[in-house]
Amino acid sequence: MENATKFCVTFIIYLFKEGPVCKMKKTGQQKKTEKSRSLGSRLSMLLGIVGLLILCSLSVPIVTMGSKSVKANLNKNMEDLLDITNEKTGRVFTQVQTLADSMMESISFVWDQNDAVGGAPANPWRINKFNDGNREVQEITPMQNTTFRSRILNQEIPASRYNAEVVMMNAMYSTLKSNPYVTGVGYFFEPGVLIPGVTDYAPYLTVKSAETRDIINYPYSYYKDKGYYKTAKETQKTTITSLYHDDENPEYSLITVCTPIIVNGEFKGVVNIEINLSAFDILAREDSRFPSLFTSVMDDQGNFLYSSREDLREKTLNDALDEKDVPELLSKMQEDKPFHVVLQNKSGQSRRLYFAPTQLDGTTLWSLMSISSNEYLRVTKRLITVSTIIVLCGVVLLTLITNLLIRSSLKPLQMMAKVGNQVADGNLNVEIQYKRQDEIGTIAQAFSKVMQQIKSIMQDLNEKLSSVSHGNFRVDLSDESLYKGDYRPLLLSLRDITTDLSNTMEEIKRSASEVNSGAEQVSNGAQSLSQGSTEQASSIEELSATMSEISDKIKSTAEQSLEANKLSLSSVEAVELSNQKMEEMSMAMKEITEKSNEIGKIIKTIDDIAFQTNILSLNAAIEAARAGAAGKGFAVVADEVGNLAQKSAKAAQNTSDLIEETIDAVSRGAKITEETAASMDLVKTKAEGITNIISKISDASEDEARGIVQLSSGLDQISSVVQSNTATAEQSAAASEELSGQANVLQDLVSKFQLKNEEKKEL
Known part of the structure; x- marks a missing residue:
């Protein structure tokens, strides 16, 4: 739909x-x-x-x-095909599961027997014989103690384990021989569960090794961490591996069905059965109606276990479809219900995908059938x-x-169309030949009436317009018998035309008379204007000469203002230079004051030294007096030293007084310098003000000069205009005389028309 x-x-x-x-x-x-x-x-x-x-x-x-x-x-149809495919898929895995169950059941007897190495083989069977219609128990003599040696291990084993070995080897061999799609089969046990103390016990037989009766015994370390073994051990459910290639025959694509051996809830090991991909060739289906149809088998994680398209083998849904669609698809697969969707593959092709689940010992497998949407x-x-x-x-x-x-x-309408074209070309004498009284006949009769009416109107209009063309605006337009309906505007328009033309002619006649009288007035005025313009031209020439003199004086004033401005700027620069020198002198006086202060400090130090020296000389004199005659020479020296100390102190005092006077003088000089600098700043400010005023005077003079130039230019233009007016006035006088003559001619022409208003005046 x-x-x-x-x-x-x-x-x-x-x-x-x-x-x-x-x-x-x-x-x-x-x-x-x-x-x-x-x-x-x-x-x-x-x-x-x-x-x-x-x-x-x-x-x-x-x-x-x-x-x-x-x-x-x-x-x-697709669902039926998918059911068939799903049934075949289930048949393959069911057969494999049956083989695995058979192999497990074949050794189930061993788990109940606990015989030791070298002991007598136990016989769990009771034999009955049938004699004369009666069933009797057959007495069987038990076997004596016997030693059995393993065919797989290089050691002695209990009889029950030996029997289990024989059964396992025969089961593996018969499974390979009777099932051509099985390429390998084996038992992988947990350490010590089959034979106490034996860790590595995993007999495995392949198709190739079965021909030479070569069994491989894998160590526990080889398979204990394999994904299929760990998953089967943890979930205790059948596990199916992804697609892989056989090491001995790389051209074979294989999957392994790993079935756990569970005894009383305890995990003992697994039965591994390798399946060649050819087992699924029964799923391949060719349909001439749908060439793009293919079938596949995948696990619940979206991994392809088999596909009739070889490019999808060993691939996943992510490799076949747009990755953004895969999560939703896997989510639907978790519901374990058949469904179908329409998605795009990696090539952008739209395809319909049909999914159906198959259960294998708790493991869900999916049969997939895909077909191009275009073919569908x-x-x-x-x-x-x-x-x-x-x-x-x-x-x-x-x-x-x-x-x-x-x-x-509608063929008669073509004839009507031809008649209409002739009427449009101005032929109103054409005849319409149509005798039937139907709708087209009615149209033909109406067409004839229209042509006759148009012909009458054209004749009447021709007569009236002929009179108008000869200047007779008094033609009679009162008869409206022919002008009915939409034709009436023709007569009304003709009335309006004659009335308007008559009024126009009358206005023209009146205007011609007024133009004639006005032309004379214009001529007189033009002559007066010409004389006045001549006088204006003379006055403007005198004014122009005066403006030229004013312009020259203003230019001279502007030049002198510029010179004054330059001198003022020079005085400002001189004042600035004086300020700089005053600042330098002030700085020098500050330095003199600072140096004088330092000298005062030095003199004070000398005074202190003289004071100390004087004290020392007194002490020396006292000591010399104590020494008596021995210290007499030392006393003389002490007196001299004391005298020198007093002289040094006096000299230091005099020098200090001089320095203080110098500092006072320098301070007064610095104050005078500051006052002088302030006066110079004031002079600078006044000089700058004078400079600004002179600059403004100069600018104003330049503006006045430019204004005078523009005024002179305007006077020149006025002079040109006055001269032009003089010439124009003379031309106007001549034109007025010509206009008066043409007005007389126009009056003569208008007098030939018969106007409606004149008819009323005559009446």
């Missing part, structure tokens, strides 16, 4: 955008072409479009029901195509038949 509806909607849109319906909406030149198309063609086209819409509206439900039916049958919808598209062709053929046939019928019915 979706495709059928889409087709019909698309076709209708085509009709209204690109097809005939669109042509009725075109403008400009296309509208002209549309208008020139015959009525028969337009009616046929419209009926064809209506027929097409009706057939489309009827076809949509039919095609929709057909599409639904076809899709339902296709879906049922091919039958539906074919149905739509056939329906479309039938609809289009019906529309074309309906349009052709309708066109023939309409053309034959």
